[in-house]
Each structure stands twice: as C-alpha cells, then as structure tokens.
Amino acid sequence: MNVLILTDFSETSGNAGRYAVDFLQKTAANFYLLNIHNFNFNRAASDHLETELVGTLSQLQSGIKTLKKYTGNKEHKFHTILSSENLIGAVRKALIDKKIDLIFIGAVSQDEHVHPILGDHAYDIVRKIKCNIIAVPTGCTYQNLKKAVFPVDHAILSGEEKDRILDNLDYLKTSEFTLLEIKDGDIEYPEPVNDKVPFKTPVPFTRELFRDIQKQFDIIFIIGKNLTICDRLLHTEYGFSAHMNVEIPIFVYHG
Template identity: 25%
Template structure:
C-alpha cells in the first residue's frame, strides 16, 4: 500500500493536483492524506471580529478547515468507489514546510503530490514559493502538477540528468514504479556543458543500461544549452508526459528554477515534474 500526501488550500490549482493523483494511482491500494495548513499570521482583524465570542480565532479557523476537508474526503470517496482508496484529512496550524515534514514522517508518506501554485502563462507554469520550499526542504519525493494539467496516459517519460549527477539506484523507486505501471518509454537526457566524455560518465551510462534493461529506453544529450531551455525544448519535441529528476544541490535548484546570472532562464514546466531524493 502507498501513502500519498496531498496538500490543499482548497484552490482550483490544488484540486487539479488531487484530480491528477486520483487518475495516476488507479488500480493501486492507496491511503491519501489530504493536508490543509493554516498560518497564524494570515488571520487579522476581520477574523477576530468574525469569530464567535466563545471560541478562539485559532479554533474557529481549525473548525472551518476540518469541515472543508470532511466535505472533500467524502466527495472523493464517493467519486472513487471503484478504486482501492482511503482518505484521511489533516489540519495543521504551522509553517507550511514544517507541516509537510511532520506529515511525511508520522504518516510514512511515499510521495507528495501538489500543484505548482505559481503564476501561469498560456503554456507554462512558474513555481510558487510553497512548492519550491517543499522541493528544497522536505526529504520525500514530490510530484508537481502544472495548473490546469489534465491526466494523460504516460506513454513517454523523461529522466533528466544534470552534468554533475552520478548514477545511484537509491531513490529511483518512484520513476521505476511509474514507467513499469504505464509501460512507458523512457528517454534519458544528459544536460552537458561540453562534448567531453569522462570515464565516470561512461560508467554511469553502462549502469543505467543495466538498471533499465527491462524498460524500453533511449539515451540523449544536449550540450552547452541552459538546462531549463534544453528540457523545455526536449519535452515539446519528444511529446513527454512526465519529467523526472534528482535535485541534490541548492546551487542547481537556484540555477534551474530561477535561472543563472548568465542565462536568466528559469524552468517553467509544461508536464508533471517528479522530483526524486536520495
């Protein structure tokens, strides 16, 4: 059984991520923990005035959150009666990433699925601060769903490797589970700074071939192109349905999501982005 964490602020963006999760895990035994996080600093004078005299603002906010979660879990249970799903609501009054960390640890979460929660363009999504903080600070795989993205069968999955990455089987389960379940073709893309092939890179490719021997896979590389631009172009040309990667270094996160001083290009995902940890 899988334990999946679904953070929600009851927005259309978070609801869309939940809808994706319902489709993504079809025919699997799953417990979905739906988490709503309330932050004390958000509640000002209006909340104080609106709260009943016999209760605190804190308790009033928590009660409202619990009611909304109860409605949502009942609705999802009703809509997925043909699936082996169970749903549990969690309300927390905390810093967003701290609440996520606590839930991941206490509920033994296998994967966090959340919306991008940032500004959007016609075909692109900018990552919001909550999403980036979870990617940075939470030790759990994260699947980020672009706003408005509707589930499609995962025919082709991209596994992106940074030039400084070295192959390690630890943390690969979410990717392997996905391509195995959907019988996806796997495109392995190496983002390189130059055409030099090192011994370590040669060894990595050999290990990757062996590791994915039972999965239809191909190798690709793009040289001397900013990572964000290289991936975005590849996703469009190769009709990618999901992009998976490890993000291990803070410097790469900054360069990838915000753009370097030289490129000024930040990553804006068109397809679900699976962030793995090892």
C-alpha cells in the first residue's frame, strides 16, 4: 500500500502522520511525507534560497526519522517529497507518480482556520482529489475504530451502490457500521430494502446531530461525491468545523 501524508511541520500534521502509522499498524506500507513550499526563485533571493531549501529538506528528514522511531512495523517504509507546486497540483502528481492508495491530512480546530497554510487544506483536498482520504483532527489519537457512522443521502447514493461499497471496503473491516439516513428539504427517499446494516430514522444533518455523532462513534465514513455532507463538515466558512471542533476522524471514500 502507498500512503501520502501531507505535512507543514505543524503539530496537527505531525499528529496525522502518527495516526496514519497506527491506522496501518498491521499493513505493509510505503509512506510518502509531502511538504509544499513556496520557494522564491528570483535572482534577488538566491542568497537565501539554498538555506531555505536545506532547512526544509532537513525538516522533512526529521519527520521521517520521527515516524520510523514511532512505528513498530518493520514493513513500514518512509520517503519524502518536496514540491513547489500548488497544493492540488502537487498532490495529483504524487498520486500518479507514487500510485497512492490513501491520503492522511490534519484537520484543524475552529481556532486554527485563520492559519494561512492549515486553514483550507483538508477541505480543498476532499473536494478536488479523487482518492481515499482520512482527515485527522488536531489532538485525535488512534484507537480501535469499533463504531463507524455512515451518513447516507438516498438522493446521492442508491441502496445497491451503498451495499457494493460496504461489501468491497478494504478498510474498517472490524468496524460496526451504523447507517444514518440523511434527509434534505422535501426530497422523497425510497424505503431501504433488506439492509444488512440498520438505518436510523431520516434526519437533517445539523450541528446538533454532528455533536451527538462525535460522542457516540469513533469515525465518520462519507462518500466523496456527497459534496453536501463534505461541505457541512469541513468548509472553512460555513461548515460545522468553522464553529465547533471536529473530534473524530473523517474517512472520505472515493473507491
């Protein structure tokens, strides 16, 4: 398995790296630590460029050394990627070059959304990158993910597609899934038939519901094409995370 971890050398991204190692503690994996740095290549700045480049590479190597000490799996291999491209371009290039299967990124607290680097990363990645992604909140440590909640909007996801996803899911195999049927406005939803996992009564996906979810479950599992739920969770201006802390990881599934 090939795994991409985005880092800006903050504690939030460092925590996401440790979470990635713990999440895949029993799986052989290549971990790629990606940092995106806006180097100034103007001639006037050339005196500082080498120092800046060496310093950034040193921080990447330090991050790798930390994760090597942290893991207990000898089949975990660690590599660095340094890019001066924009966020989405750098991630897309890594997906192709390294054949990435899973991305880990730190999700900041509500107080950190003003941060010019941290603030929009998780939201932009979730919306624009078609790869399985786990957004790890600040301070969230890995635990056995016994209870997963799967918000489902039947206007977006058919019952057949939902069953196919659960039957072929390579992750969270030991988790107990609760499907939470979400309603939006006056849309009519078909009745679920022969569901393997119980549905709750259709409910609006509100801030209060999200607060209850975080108390009852270990991870949120959502489908990447369900942009409404992604927006409500991670949008940096009007999403839930702009007004309250995300406390459990969010798995955005793209297949």
